[in-house]
Amino acid sequence: MKHLRILTYVAEVARHGAIRRAAERLNITPSALTRQIQDIEYELGTPIFERVAQGMRLNAAGELLVRHIRDQRADLERVRSQIADLSGVRRGHVALACSQAFVNHVVPDEVEAYRALFPQVTFTVQVRDHVQAVAALTQFEADLALVLQPPPSADMQVLFSCRQTLCALMRAGHPLAAETGPVRLRDCLVHPMAVPDRSLAIRHHLDDALARRGAPLNAVIESSSLEFLRNLVLREDAVSLQVPSGIPDDPRLCSRPIDARDLPPMSLILAQLRGRTLPVATAKFADRFAGSLHQRYGADVS
């Protein structure tokens, strides 16, 4: 919407901390930008940026203003969505932040199903770790977050949660693939392990469990990319750890759940920012997503 132009300028300067970079991003010149900022500061009767040698930094008044701008934009988006809803076609946009573990099946399946119903609804899917995903919610960069074991936060309102049992993942020819059913963690640890690095919740979960029993981790490979780890176990007899939803349907891969005595299940959470009224399209998608997850994994028993 046109009237948000100036506010967008402020938000962009705040985001980049510099007029010149923001101007480049906005496809205008720094001079135009500096004037708009000055106009706003004049209107408010107080500066909203602190001028430092490195650029512009928000002051307290500016913090309040950019929060307002974010709220205002989100609210307008909600209104537009409601209006579009009235006119029959459901259109809108869904911004989702999710963990890597869900880029294989869960999210693409759901997005596809929803877009089959409402082709006018568009999506952005950002892959973030569990900490960044929550941050994306609070900064209005995402409407919804689907993450494993997020840090507890009062800002987060859980729309759905369930338990996911970690699985040992290996290639089809691997010795552990000879049997099916749960596998003990110690049977995995004798093999070279290809595990997520500490940016991922799975690794934290694993470390916690190992620390409690003093078992050493023989981490041959660690990576921030689950996809890389999967590709690795296809090439050598290493064992990786992934949640079921992150395991693609590939006959060359084999997975067995880790015995619950060794590793408690992880929590899978679909959440939004607490207190936010989502746009119609987004709310509807969240609703269907929660239902779909329930159907797939069942409700949380905790």
Added chain:
Amino acid sequence: MKHLRILTYVAEVARHGAIRRAAERLNITPSALTRQIQDIEYELGTPIFERVAQGMRLNAAGELLVRHIRDQRADLERVRSQIADLSGVRRGHVALACSQAFVNHVVPDEVEAYRALFPQVTFTVQVRDHVQAVAALTQFEADLALVLQPPPSADMQVLFSCRQTLCALMRAGHPLAAETGPVRLRDCLVHPMAVPDRSLAIRHHLDDALARRGAPLNAVIESSSLEFLRNLVLREDAVSLQVPSGIPDDPRLCSRPIDARDLPPMSLILAQLRGRTLPVATAKFADRFAGSLHQRYGADVS
């Protein structure tokens, strides 16, 4: 705020139910309004008004939008209020030193008006003569000084100045009260004079003028209290001298300006200590005060 202009247009049309009436209220032409409305409807992709013979009526989408506009305006107002709070405009203290001449109308009016806007701002008003008032500034006992004819001082930074013509003050039944308009000083001097004593700038001003023409002063009463002098002229046919701003609105009193040939006008000065950065609340008050004085007495022509 500027960016709300277009939204205000929508709200106003919604309120009046007609573009022409709304346009009149907004001080623009109907053509400008109708185009802005069309722009918004184009952006939203749907009409927000239903065109009827009597004018414009909101449809469902419009209802949603005007609710958003109301919310948005209220939220912005809240943010502005918070910003004002932390910038200190709202709460604070103003220490003012002023001459006796301003305790009747000028200062109380201004303090009342400002406190109506910012009830959290407190005041101390010290009545000082023109010399003491400047001293109060330099000693940080006062933030602002409003005085007549202060001694020139490099420490003083003038925020506003104008001219005040001295007036002869007498009771309603006095012979001089029979006429109106300027009065010559010699016509006053034939009556018993009730004049300020030498602690007040008015007296210095009067003495200077009399000394230049060698006229004697028949000072029956002199006092450091303008209020006392006023009470005196109510009781006998004496004549006092005061500046217009010191004369209360009392039907029993009558005043006539002294002819400019006899007494040049005195200068009224609002000043602060040079180089001092006043607290926000104080600076804001000084600003409004200067504007208000300008409106009352006009700018200084010297």
Added chain:
DNA sequence: TGGGCCGTTGCGATTTCGGAAACAGGGGGC
């Protein structure tokens, strides 16, 4: 069937906005 009200449109004038380049000021490296 006019008159009055309504919103809307074309066009010229005004205001606002943005772009290019020069300016001013503060680090950081030499």
Added chain:
DNA sequence: GCCCCCTGTTTCCGAAATCGCAACGGCCCA
């Protein structure tokens, strides 16, 4: 201490959005 680079800011000018004016077409009511 000097120089270079990066920062925001200012100035001048052209471009674009906005507005005002006048005219038009539609609707209601007397």
